[in-house]
Amino acid sequence: xxxxxxxxxxxxxxxxxxxxxxxxxxxxxxxxxxxxxxxxxxxxxxxxxxxxxxxxxxxxxxxxxxxxxxxxxxxxxxxxxxxxxxxxxxxxxxxxxxxxxxxxxxxxxxxxxxxxxxxxxxxxxxxxxxxxxxxxxxxxxxxxxxxxxxxxxxxxxxxxxxxxxxxxxxxxxxxxxxxxxxxxxxxxxxxxxxxxxxxxxxxxxxxxxxxxxxxxxxxxxxxxxxxxxxxxxxxxxxxxxxxxxxxxxxxxxxxxxxxxxx
Numbered sequence: 001x002x003x004x005x006x007x008x009x010x011x012x013x014x015x016x017x018x019x020x021x022x023x024x025x026x027x028x029x030x031x032x033x034x035x036x037x038x039x040x041x042x043x044x045x046x047x048x049x050x051x052x053x054x055x056x057x058x059x060x061x062x063x064x065x066x067x068x069x070x071x072x073x074x075x076x077x078x079x080x081x082x083x084x085x086x087x088x089x090x091x092x093x094x095x096x097x098x099x100x101x102x103x104x105x106x107x108x109x110x111x112x113x114x115x116x117x118x119x120x121x122x123x124x125x126x127x128x129x130x131x132x133x134x135x136x137x138x139x140x141x142x143x144x145x146x147x148x149x150x151x152x153x154x155x156x157x158x159x160x161x162x163x164x165x166x167x168x169x170x171x172x173x174x175x176x177x178x179x180x181x182x183x184x185x186x187x188x189x190x191x192x193x194x195x196x197x198x199x200x201x202x203x204x205x206x207x208x209x210x211x212x213x214x215x216x217x218x219x220x221x222x223x224x225x226x227x228x229x230x231x232x233x234x235x236x237x238x239x240x241x242x243x244x245x246x247x248x249x250x251x252x253x254x255x256x257x258x259x260x261x262x
Contacts, residue, residue: 011064015065021183023057024056025053028052030072030074033070039103040173041173050107051105088157162186
C-alpha cells in the first residue's frame with residue numbers, strides 16, 4: 001500500500017522511532033507536543049510552530065513526545081521523486097547543483113502558517129488527503145519553501161544515489177544505527193559484496209563482529225560513566241531489544257549490564 005503524501009499523525013504517549021531513513025524528502029510541521037531528531041552529528045529539538053524539512057537518506061532517530069499535557073500532533077508532506085522531478089522540469093530552467101543536503105528548520109512564517117492552516121480542515125474528515133488534493137498541496141509546499149529559502153533546491157532537486165564515501169569515517173560516525181548491512185552499503189555507495197570486502201580490508205574484522213563490539217563499548221560507557229540504565233541505552237547503542245542486548249553484554253564483559261548500574 002502506497003504511503004499518503006500529506007497526512008496528520010497524533011502521538012498521545014511518548015514515541016521513539018528506531019532508525020529513521022527516508023526514501024524521499026519530508027516537510028514536518030509541529031502543531032503540539034515536541035519532536036526530536038538525533039543524527040550522528042547533531043541533536044535537534046522542535047516545538048509547536050516549528051517546521052522541519054528532512055532530506056532523503058538522512059540517517060537518524062526520531063522521537064515524538066507530549067508537551068504541557070498536549071499530544072504530539074504533526075502534519076507531514078512527503079515529496080515523491082517523480083513529483084519533484086516533474087515540478088523542476090516544468091518550472092526551473094537552470095539549476096546549479098550544490099552540496100547542502102542537511103536538515104532545515106523553519107520558524108513561524110506567514111506562508112507556512114497559511115499552508116498548514118489550509119490543510120487542517122481536511123483532517124477533520126480523514127487522516128490523509130485524497131490524491132488529487134494532495135498533489136496540489138505538495139506543489140504548493142514546494143513553491144512556498146522556494147519562496148522562503150531558494151537554497152532548498154539543493155535538497156529537493158537532488159535525486160542522485162549516494163556516492164562512494166569514506167567507509168571508515170562513515171561507520172565510526174554511524175555504527176549505533178541498527179541498519180541491515182545492505183543499507184550501510186547503499187549509504188556508502190557500495191554493493192553488499194563490495195561493502196563486506198572493503199570493510200574486512202579496513203577494519204580486519206567482519207561487519208557483524210565489529211558493530212557488536214562498538215555498540216557494546218558505547219553502551220558500557222553510557223551505563224557506567226554516564227549512569228544511565230540499560231533500558232535507556234540499548235536502543236541508542238543499536239540493539240534490537242533489551243534481552244538481546246543483556247545477553248550480548250554479559251557474554252562480552254562477563255557480568256550483567258545492571259551490575260553496579262544503580
